[in-house]
């Protein structure tokens with residue numbers, strides 16, 4: 001799939017079929033995250049597939065309904081000020097985007113979820129104190145089609161060309 005097409009046609013998919021997501025597909029998405037731009041590689045990825053754990057994450061209903069969830073976490077051990085403010089979240093976000101684009105390339109549907117019960121998620125996947133969940137990526141074979149993106153701001157509203 002051509003990169004620009006993947007970037008523009010990827011949509012958040014929140015309905016999934018029961019069809020299995022294979023180990024190879026999961027590995028391909030994790031490898032894409034691995035190759036994202038990084039600083040200190042504080043990102044951690046926890047793959048959740050069993051029903052009990054999925055429900056215990058305390059997220060929106062499409063999360064436990066997805067065959068696979070990847071909980072993206074940050075390990076805050078010995079963190080610097082700049083790491084805390086900028087780097088850790090930025091590198092993890094780059095990893096998330098790589099996962100979403102790879103899911104799309106594989107014909108899967110995925111959604112980046114930031115709304116979940118932090119304490120429930122920590123407990124459900126037994127995270128140590130220094131590791132914080134920052135997003136859950138729900139994914140599976142799509143059971144909905146989304147051709148059009150949501151209305152977005154116009155590019156000129158968000159871009160300023162300084163002294164061009």
Ligand SMILES: Cc1cc2nc3c(=O)[nH]c(=O)nc-3n(C[C@H](O)[C@H](O)[C@H](O)COP(=O)(O)O)c2cc1C
Nearest residue numbers: 010011012013014060111112113114115116149150
């Ligand atoms: C940081 C972040 C957090 C998000 N959290 C949620 C969420 O909790 N639940 C959800 O359904 N979608 C969530 N989304 C997905 C957005 O709703 C979605 O990307 C947006 O509506 C644009 O749609 P598109 O992804 O199809 O282009 C989140 C996206 C981002 C970037």
